[in-house]
Amino acid sequence: MSQTHSVSICGGVVIKRYVDWARGEHLREWAALQLVSAAEPDLVPSPLRCSWGGTSGCSPGGIGTGSAGADGLSILMSLVPGRPLAGALAPEELAGLGTALLELWSIPADDLTPISYSAFVDRVREAMGTWRGTGIVGAAQTAATAWLSSGVLDQYYEPSVPVVGHGDPNLSNYLWDGSRVRIIDFEDAGRSDLAMELANLVEHLACRTTDWTPLIDRFTTTGIRTDANHPGALQLHAGRFHAARCLWAAFWLTMLRPGGPAVDRNPPNAGNLQAARFLSLLPTYS
Incomplete structure (x- = not known):
């Protein structure tokens, strides 16, 4: 199965870059992190920013287009501990x-x-x-x-x-x-x-x-x-x-x-x- 994203860590921030979002994966993740972190702050990563082509905010307009600008689509979230x-x-x-x-x-x-x-x-x-x-x-x-x-x-x-x-x-x-x-x-x-x-x-x-x-x-x-x-x-x-x-x-x-x-x-x-x-x-x- 192909990978839909790559992950990098900078300090206490996780940067998740999507390479495939045909099913609206970025929107699903952003919505879930916002909902769950508000209700149970220590259960999931805290959503920090969702960027679309280098701009803040998630845009549903790019679903399935395969193009999101030079920087692509990325979600920034807090790094949580554990193995x-x-x-x-x-x-x-x-x-x-x-x-x-x-x-x-x-x-x-x-x-x-x-x-x-x-x-x-x-x-x-x-x-x-x-x-x-x-x-x-x-x-x-x-x-x-x-x-x-x-x-x-x-x-x-x-x-x-x-x-x-x-x-x-x-x-x-x-x-x-x-x-x-x-x-x-x-x-x-x-x-x-x-x-x-x-x-x-x-x-x-x-x-x-x-x-x-x-x-x-x-x-x-x-x-x-x-x-x-x-x-x-x-x-x-x-x-x-x-x-x-x-x-x-x-x-x-x-x-x-x-x-x-x-x-x-x-x-x-x-x-x-x-x-x-x-x-x-x-x-x-x-």
Whole structure:
């Protein structure tokens, strides 16, 4: 997958320069950083300036044009402490991540651009039909194609529990300083759904060596939002969460298929393992 940005650090300031912004990544990140930093100042980098071609302020007019002046598009933000999480998380790291996510998901997301899961399902469905697998990969592809076309996901397109969606739960985007977790890289952010966001984390390839049961249990019980105008509980709906896990597992199957975009960065047997994982999640195969 191509990189959408480069990052440099000058003193206590991070300069994120975009080389691709076709999906409005800069606008999503700027809006999310402003919203979250205002509500939870120590959870994310503080947004300092968004420059478009050397001028202050984000301009939506450049989305998809591929041109932003000599200096390009850049977002300046504060440097936050911590090292990226990786591998199997220690209990204290997992607890810290859970606290950070609770803080993030307790912030009302009304003003953010929605993340379209109907478009995501269409994308996964289309990708599933561009190849033909064999063995267990072929069995998973056949099952995924039927499941994606069954309409079971239609009821989940609109958020049940709207939250600030981070959109990219690679563990490297969560920084641990020994006592708390901070979150970076919001270019895929938007208004999302609790079940979809948690499933995205649990099913991410970078997160497979951690037992997520304590975190899932944490959101299975009721958590209260911090804003008095949004008292709805942050409570996970089991059926919705399971469907979301199947969706993300199907996505990773398309990424790890023979010749897929993520094949070269993963072990040779990753595709077979992903196929087995997807089949284990489907009710028919569980």
